[in-house]
Amino acid sequence: MKKLLVSLITVVILVTSVSITSAAPAPLFDTTQLESGIVAISFDSGSSNRLKVAVEKDGKRLTYDLKNDGTTESFPLQMGGGAYKVSVLENIQGTSYKYVSTKALELDLADDNSVYLASVQNINWNNEMQAIKKAGELTAGMKTDREKINALYQYLISNVQYDYSKLNKLTTTYLPNIDETLADGKGICYDFSATLAAMLRSLGIPAKLIKGYSPLVTGYHAWNEIYDSESGEWIVVDTSYDSQMKAQGRKYSMEKSEGQYKKVHEY
Secondary structure, three states: OHHHHHHHHHHHHHHHHHHHOOOOOOOEEEOOOHHHOEEEEEOOOOOOOOEEEEEEEOOEEEEEEEOOOOOOEEEEOOOOOEEEEEEEEEEEEOOEEEEEEEEEEEEOOOOHHHHHHOOEOOEOOOOOOHHHHHHHHHOOOOOOHHHHHHHHHHHHHHHOEEOOOHHHHOOOOOOOOHHHHHHHOEEOHHHHHHHHHHHHHHOOOOEEEEEEEOOOOOOOEEEEEEEEOOOOEEEEEOHHHHHHHHHOOOOOOOEEOHHHOEEEEEO
């Protein structure tokens, strides 16, 4: 009888142990916008460790930071149609990361340019933002894409100044805030290009944020490529550079030569 009682107690302890063991937290992948080339991700690992998102296709890989507090952030699948792997990674130590979760996605876009209309992590916008309302006001009554592009371009280079002091204060996780850029009237190239892209996207005009290099400026740079539906071409526009040229009373033009820019990443 004593042996049977001990066995029953052991079983109860084991069952209780299993029932109170909680599963490890897992990232949430939201694919409801997949038809537009967007995947949304949220994760709270329960630690203060830094997180990253890796987007991979055909041997190419783009990485982004991901907030470790359950905030949902959207990321573009901008490498064309086909098979993607999207992963969440967690920092272990130093620069070492471990894979937490990976999701395989198959992208089949009806329009390849649709991905450049969405709100994503570094081009974050919605219709309630003041910058987006301003875009609507500035282009009211205009018929062509080129008119709208020019109106927003002229507004930015005339009302936002390059903030030379900001570069020394930036963190590696910095993301532009388009409303702050317009309210403050100043920003760096990343702010200029994110703001113009967001304003144009809100009008249904595909716009890319490009990062790379140009002999026109020193160091890593950001600018835009904008789709002109009338000509069927992408045009290169650099508002942060032209804002400086305008402030100095020097010559500038909206459309730049593609040969003056070396693209590294596009969003």
